[in-house]
C-alpha cells in the first residue's frame with residue numbers, strides 16, 4: 001500500500017498519512033517501536049517511528065552502526081523516547097543500535113558475522129553478507145521515507161576522538177549546502193568533507209539526493225553524559241532546523257578541514273602514541289612508535305600533514321593497516 005505522496009523531495013510527508021515500514025504501521029500523530037527484519041538473516045534492527053500529527057520533513061537518526069560507540073547509541077535512544085508525535089511536524093525515525101550483533105559482541109568497527117565494517121558497505125546488497133544485507137534493508141525499507149539523515153558515531157572501544165561532523169561532498173551544490181546547514185544546526189564545529197570514504201551512510205544518502213550528516217562524539221567504550229548530551233542536543237537542534245520540532249536551531253560556525261590523512265600501522269605489535277587528541281601537530285612530528293613484544297622498535301610514525309589530531313588508537317595492540325592517528329588538516 002502506498003501511504004505517501006511525494007512532491008519532488010524524498011520523505012516530505014503530506015496528507016497526514018500513516019507511515020508503514022515493513023510490518024510496522026504508524027498512524028499520523030502516534031509513535032511505534034519494534035524491529036525490522038533483515039531478509040535471509042536472524043538480525044533484527046531496532047526502530048522507533050514517530051509519525052507526527054502535522055505535515056513536514058522526515059528525519060532518520062541512526063546510531064550504533066558501530067557497536068561500541070555508546071554515547072551516540074544512548075543519545076539516539078533518548079531522542080526516540082522523548083519525541084511526542086502530537087508536536088512533531090513530519091516524522092522522525094530512530095534506529096539504535098543498528099548493529100545489535102556488534103553491540104552485544106562488544107565488537108569495535110566490524111559486524112561479527114562477516115567481519116565487515118557496516119559503514120563501508122552502503123548501500124548494501126540484497127543477497128550479500130550480513131552487513132551488506134543490513135545496509136540494504138536500511139536503504140530500501142527506510143531511506144525512501146526520509147528527507148534528511150543524521151548518522152551518530154564516536155570513537156569506538158579502542159579509539160580516542162574529539163567531536164566532529166562530516167558531510168559527503170557532492171556535485172550537487174544545493175545538496176552540499178543543505179548538508180552543511182544541517183552541520184551548522186548540529187552544534188559541533190569541526191567538519192570533515194567526506195569525499196573519499198565510499199560505502200558510508202552519508203555517501204549512500206547523498207547519492208540518493210538526501211542531505212546527510214555524520215556526527216561523532218564520545219570515545220574509548222565509555223558512556224559519558226557530556227558526549228551523550230552533545231549528540232542529543234544536536235538531534236533536537238537539527239529537528240528544529242528542519243522545522244520538525246518548534247523552536248530555534250543553534251547555529252555553529254564551522255571549521256571545515258581540507259582533508260583527513262590517517263596514519264596506519266605497517267606493523268603488528270605494541271603501539272605507543274606520543275600525541276593525544278586535540279593536539280596540534282606539524283608534518284613530520286613524531287606521533288608514536290610501534291614496538292615488538294620485547295620492546296624493540298619496529299617503526300616510528302610521523303604526522304603526514306600539519307593539523308589537529310582528531311583520533312588516536314588507544315589500544316596497545318595494533319595490527320598491520322590499523323588506523324593509528326587521524327589528523328584534520
Ligand SMILES: [Zn+2]
Nearest residue numbers: 066069153154
Ligand atoms: Zn563509528
